[in-house]
Structures are given as C-alpha cells and as structure tokens.
Amino acid sequence: MHIDDTLQFAFHAMRGYRTRTYLMLLAMAIGVASVVLLTSLGEGARIYVSQQFSSLGTHILIVLPGRAETTGGMPPIMGETPRDLTLDDVAAIQRSRHVKQLAPIVLGAAPVSYQQLEREVMVMGSTASLYSVRQMSLSSGQFLPEQEITRASSVCVLGYTLKKELFGSTSPLGKWVRVSEYRCRVIGVTADEGVSLGMDLGEVLIMPAASAQSLFNVNSVFRILVEADSQEEMALAKQDVIDIIRERHDGEDDITVLSQDALLSTFDRILTALTYSLGGIAAISLLVAGIMIMNVMLVAVAQRTAEIGLLKALGSPRRQIIMLFLTESACLSIIGAMLGLLFGLSGNWVLQQYFPDFPFQAPDWALWAAVCIALSTGLLFGMLPARHAANLDAVTALSGR
Amino acid sequence: MIKLEHIARTFKVGDELVHGLDDVCLDIKDGEYISIMGPSGSGKSTLLNVLGLLDKPDQGHYFLDGSNVTELSEQNQANVRREKIGFVFQTFHLVPRLTAAENIALPLTLAGVPHEERDQRVQDVLKSLSLTNRGHHRPDQLSGGQRQRVAIARAVITNPVVMLADEPTGNLDHASGIEVINILEDLNKNGITLLLVTHDIELGERAHRIIHMMDGKVYS
Numbered sequence: 131m132h133i134d135d136t137l138q139f140a141f142h143a144m145r146g147y148r149t150r151t152y153l154m155l156l157a158m159a160i161g162v163a164s165v166v167l168l169t170s171l172g173e174g175a176r177i178y179v180s181q182q183f184s185s186l187g188t189h190i191l192i193v194l195p196g197r198a199e200t201t202g203g204m205p206p207i208m209g210e211t212p213r214d215l216t217l218d219d220v221a222a223i224q225r226s227r228h229v230k231q232l233a234p235i236v237l238g239a240a241p242v243s244y245q246q247l248e249r250e251v252m253v254m255g256s257t258a259s260l261y262s263v264r265q266m267s268l269s270s271g272q273f274l275p276e277q278e279i280t281r282a283s284s285v286c287v288l289g290y291t292l293k294k295e296l297f298g299s300t301s302p303l304g305k306w307v308r309v310s311e312y313r314c315r316v317i318g319v320t321a322d323e324g325v326s327l328g329m330d331l332g333e334v335l336i337m338p339a340a341s342a343q344s345l346f347n348v349n350s351v352f353r354i355l356v357e358a359d360s361q362e363e364m365a366l367a368k369q370d371v372i373d374i375i376r377e378r379h380d381g382e383d384d385i386t387v388l389s390q391d392a393l394l395s396t397f398d399r400i401l402t403a404l405t406y407s408l409g410g411i412a413a414i415s416l417l418v419a420g421i422m423i424m425n426v427m428l429v430a431v432a433q434r435t436a437e438i439g440l441l442k443a444l445g446s447p448r449r450q451i452i453m454l455f456l457t458e459s460a461c462l463s464i465i466g467a468m469l470g471l472l473f474g475l476s477g478n479w480v481l482q483q484y485f486p487d488f489p490f491q492a493p494d495w496a497l498w499a500a501v502c503i504a505l506s507t508g509l510l511f512g513m514l515p516a517r518h519a520a521n522l523d524a525v526t527a528l529s530g531r
Numbered sequence: 532m533i534k535l536e537h538i539a540r541t542f543k544v545g546d547e548l549v550h551g552l553d554d555v556c557l558d559i560k561d562g563e564y565i566s567i568m569g570p571s572g573s574g575k576s577t578l579l580n581v582l583g584l585l586d587k588p589d590q591g592h593y594f595l596d597g598s599n600v601t602e603l604s605e606q607n608q609a610n611v612r613r614e615k616i617g618f619v620f621q622t623f624h625l626v627p628r629l630t631a632a633e634n635i636a637l638p639l640t641l642a643g644v645p646h647e648e649r650d651q652r653v654q655d656v657l658k659s660l661s662l663t664n665r666g667h668h669r670p671d672q673l674s675g676g677q678r679q680r681v682a683i684a685r686a687v688i689t690n691p692v693v694m695l696a697d698e699p700t701g702n703l704d705h706a707s708g709i710e711v712i713n714i715l716e717d718l719n720k721n722g723i724t725l726l727l728v729t730h731d732i733e734l735g736e737r738a739h740r741i742i743h744m745m746d747g748k749v750y751s
C-alpha cells in the first residue's frame with residue numbers, strides 16, 4: 131500500500147469520527163502546549179538571571195568574610211566567627227598588580243531625612259571605583275570623590291527613587307540630608323536603572339565606606355568587589371586576594387572568593403534543572419494524552435471490527451492492519467503536537483505582552499522533545515490497539531458476533 | 532482447481548464440541564457454478580470461510596490451484612485471498628465513510644496499485660455493473676441492491692478466480708436479488724468459479740451443481 135493511500139485512509143477515518151478526533155487532538159495539544167509554556171518559564175528565569183548578572187560588570191570577584199566549605203557555593207550560615215574584613219585589608223588587596231580596581235561595600239539601614247521627610251533606607255558605603263565596577267550611571271551631579279579608602283567625608287549620592295521621595299522634582303545637589311545623627315551633602319543622583327541582582331540601587335544612599343563605618347560604628351566591610359583585567363587575570367587575582375588575606379589574618383584562610391562566573395553557573399545549573407523538571411512535569415500530561423489515545427483507539431478498533439474483518443478478507447496481512455492503525459494514531463499525535471506548539475508559542479507571545487521584562491522563550495530542545503514525545507507516545511500507545519486490531523479473528527469480526 | 536480432503540472444523544462452545552465441518556471432501560473444477568444449501572447451522576458459512584482462507588480447518592488439506600494452502604503463512608494466505616478470492620457478504624460490508632468508488636478501489640489500494648490504473652479499473656467495473664453515476668455516493672445514499680452491486684464490484688476488481696457469495700440476496704427484495712444473481716451468473720459465464728450459499732430453493736436450483744449440507748457434512 132502506498133504511503134499517500136495509507137495517510138488518506140487515516141484521514142478518512144479521522145474525519146469519519148470527528149468528536150473522537152477533536153478530543154484526541156485537544157489532549158495532545160494541551161500536553162505539548164504545557165511543555166512549551168512551562169519550559170519557557172524555566173528558561174525565561176535562567177535568561178533573566180544571567181541578564182541580571184551581566185549588569186554587575188565583567189571579570190568581577192566577590193570577596194566575603196567566612197569560608198565556604200564548597201567552592202562556588204554560598205557562604206556558610208553558621209560556623210566559626212571569621213575575622214572581619216577591614217578597610218586596611220581592602221587597601222592591601224588594592225596593591226596586587228592583578229587587581230584592576232576594587233570597591234568595598236559597607237551595608238546597613240538608617241533613617242535618612244530632609245526637612246520634614248524621612249525614609250528608612252539602605253546605606254551603602256563604598257569608594258569612587260564602585261561607579262565603574264558596578265557599571266553605574268548618574269542622572270545628575272557626580273559620584274563619590276577619589277580619595278584614600280580609609281578617609282571619611284560628609285558627601286553622599288542618592289538613589290533615583292530616594293531622591294524623588296525626598297526632594298520631588300527640585301535638585302538635591304548641594305543640599306544637606308540627615309543620615310541618622312550625621313549630616314552629609316548630596317553630590318549626585320543615580321540614573322533610573324531599575325533592579326539588579328535583587329538590589330534596587332534607586333532606593334539606596336551611597337557614601338564613602340569610612341563614613342558608613344563610623345555611622346554604623348563598625349570596622350568591618352560587608353564584601354569587596356574586585357575587578358580584574360581579563361578572564362586569565364581573574365584566577366591570578368583570586369589567588370592574590372587569598373594570599374594577601376592569609377598573610378594579614380595570621381595564616382588563616384577565612385574568606386570566600388566567588389567569581390561571578392561561578393555564581394552565574396550555579397544559578398544556571400539550578401535553573402536549567404528547574405526547566406528540565408518543569409518540562410518533565412508537563413511531559414506527564416503528554417503521557418496522559420498517550421493513554422487517552424490508546425483508549426480511544428481501542429474503542430475505535432471495537433467500533434470498526436467489521437471493517438477490520440473486511441480488510442482481512444480483501445487480503446490485508448497483519449502488518450498492513452497494524453500500519454493502518456498506527457498511522458492513524460501517529461497522524462493524530464503529530465497534528466495534536468503541531469496545534470500544541472501553536473497554542474504554546476502564542477501563549478508565550480500573549481504572556482510576553484503582559485510581562486515585557488521577563489523573557490518567555492521556549493528552549494529549542496523543549497520544542498523538539500515535546501514533538502518527539504508526542505509522536506512516540508502516539509506510536510507507543512497506538513501499538514496496543516493496532517495489534518489488537520490485527521489479531522482479531524476475521525470470521526468473528528465479519529459476522530459481528 | 533479446488534480440492535478439500537477430510538476437512539474438519541470444530542468449535543468449542545462451553546464444554547461441548549460443535550462440528551462446523553465434519554470430514555468434508557470436495558472437488559470443484561474451474562468455472563463451476565455451485566449452490567450450497569442446507570438448514571441454518573449446517574456449516575455453509577464455515578465451509579465458505581475455510582475456502583476463503585478466513586478460517587483454518589483443524590484437520591484435512593485444502594488444495595487451491597494445486598498448492599496446499601493450509602500450510603501457508605499468514606502473509607501468503609493474505610496474498611492468496613487478495614489475488615484469487617472474491618467475497619460477497621449478506622450484509623455488504625461496505626466502509627461507510629468511503630464513497631462507492633473508494634470502496635470498490637479498496638482492494639487495489641491495499642495492494643498498492645497506482646492511482647491512474649485504479650481509477651481506470653474502477654470506471655470499467657462501475658460501467659459493467661451499471662453504477663456509473665453512483666461512484667461518488669456513500670453507502671448510506673444507495674439502495675440495498677446498489678450496495679450489493681458495489682460489493683460485487685469490489686470483489687471482482689482484483690479479477691479473482693473464485694467468488695464466494697454467502698447469502699448475497701438475504702437482505703434484498705426479490706427483484707434486487709434476481710438482479711444480483713444475474714450479475715454473479717454473468718461473471719460465472721466469463722469464467723469465474725462461483726460458490727453461492729442461499730436459502731432460496733428457486734435461486735439455488737439455477738446452479739449447475741447443488742451441494743447439500745447437514746450437521747457439518749456435505750452431500751452432493
């Protein structure tokens with residue numbers, strides 16, 4: 131039998147039993163569409179996170195106090211109290227020739243007020259180089275002045291949102307704001323950049339690290355961002371940082387140095403795993419669709435017993451009858467899968483209109499996998515009914531007994 | 532051309548053995564016109580099914596054109612059915628979703644005969660059975676007599692050597708029945724071997740040879 135005749139026979143049968151056909155197409159389509167949508171969510175999260183990371187700048191090492199037991203992981207939550215990192219440590223690291231520039235970060239919350247308006251905000255202590263390390267931009271004024279790391283001065287840069295809350299549309303440059311019991315002069319305002327890495331720079335007040343330390347009455351640094359010149363330099367810079375701190379901390383390795391790549395690849399792994407598991411969950415609905423195809427095809431075989439008997443009388447061997455019924459389930463699953471792709475991708479498009487910041491993007495492998503799984507469940511679950519049809523006794527089938 | 536040697540076919544119904552065919556021996560020559568008659572349950576249909584290779588005898592040998600077809604594989608038996616045997620059933624067995632022409636072409640389609648040749652042969656057969664303008668009708672748009680003519684057209688389109696007709700007039704009124712028998716007899720005149728099961732004595736006696744059956748046994 132020619133392939134086009136086989137296909138035509140299948141299509142005749144599909145048209146002959148419309149309700150059944152629509153139900154099966156729908157089941158398949160829903161399965162495939164959910165694979166597309168769920169993996170798009172996972173993949174979107176992955177792309178979103180890596181975009182966030184790239185806003186941090188490239189070739190960045192993050193130095194934090196305390197030693198992580200596993201490389202590339204998160205710092206320990208409990209354990210020995212490590213020695214703090216200080217601004218002297220920062221100055222020492224800065225002398226490494228593999229370090230291009232670095233920015234310490236001191237972090238705390240404090241009330242910030244101007245005239246009658248007061249806000250509780252994040253205060254970030256750092257240095258002038260934070261500007262280029264974090265790849266920031268300003269909407270007005272200038273950033274922290276270049277000066278000795280350990281020197282305090284009474285200036286600050288306001289986050290864009292904070293400035294709006296405290297000053298409205300008037301220029302804050304040159305005005306004095308009160309931060310807890312200190313006063314400092316506003317010298318700049320950050321650009322409206324939105325959130326990056328969970329920290330909204332629009333909501334913070336940035337001041338020299340030494341000033342922040344005395345504001346919060348601490349000697350420690352929350353973390354240090356170290357920038358190297360290139361990918362190759364990063365490893366050297368990392369080793370340098372470790373060596374310098376070990377020497378300064380009486381031979382103890384009590385810091386953790388994370389590279390941005392390591393962090394990113396950790397997130398990447400987690401989110402890829404998430405995408406796979408979402409895909410797997412969605413694939414269960416494909417399995418359900420497969421079982422539905424099996425049931426409906428079994429009913430179809432029962433309905434068409436006489437027809438199968440006739441095919442045998444007309445000289446169809448078993449192989450051909452299996453082929454005819456398998457073609458039918460394969461066609462149903464392929465068409466269902468195509469509809470599912472259509473539903474899924476247009477679903478993505480609609481979601482994208484509602485959430486323009488989040489990339490809804492189905493990974494290519496998911497599209498292929500969805501179609502392949504749809505087809506193979508169709509064939510797999512179509513096999514039983516097809517064999518059932520081929521094994522029918524011709525005489526019984528024809529007599530309708 | 533057909534030779535049955537001690538064919539037996541028993542069915543198990545509960546604990547009882549029913550003899551569908553009991554030690555049947557039969558010789559049928561090329562081009563014969565035979566009617567098979569007998570009471571209900573005497574084994575007429577079972578005989579046709581064995582002759583048509585739809586049913587396997589438990590004992591005995593069946594020679595068709597000199598070869599022992601009881602020994603053939605499933606695939607080869609299917610080939611013999613396709614090439615040598617035409618079936619006509621009491622209940623027509625047309626595929627309801629296909630048109631008359633598609634139903635008639637079905638054996639050729641299954642055999643992989645190309646489109647053009649198929650169409651040509653279908654047109655020829657439709658013409659010879661005066662169904663020319665019924666080709667695109669579906670079975671439910673045809674009368675009983677027309678349906679049976681479509682079924683006969685489907686049976687002859689492969690040019691079989693044997694035509695097995697199991698009560699082809701059973702569901703038809705007298706006039707359509709006569710019409711169908713006339714067609715079958717015409718086919719026989721053109722050389723086909725015709726085996727006709729019927730309850731109608733008048734129709735049965737038109738055959739050149741009558742086989743009587745009773746409790747699975749054949750009395751010529």
Ligand SMILES: Nc1ncnc2c1ncn2[C@@H]1O[C@H](COP(=O)(O)OP(=O)(O)OP(=O)(O)O)[C@@H](O)[C@H]1O
Nearest residue numbers: 542544549550551570571572573574575576577578
């Ligand atoms: N599949 C089967 N299972 C059990 N018994 C069967 C089966 N097929 C036929 N028989 C029995 O075999 C015997 C012969 O049946 P068959 O159908 O050949 O009779 P028939 O002569 O064609 O009768 P009718 O004129 O009513 O069509 C009957 O007793 C029937 O009950």
Ligand SMILES: [Mg+2]
Nearest residue numbers: 575576577697
């Ligand atoms: Mg019968």
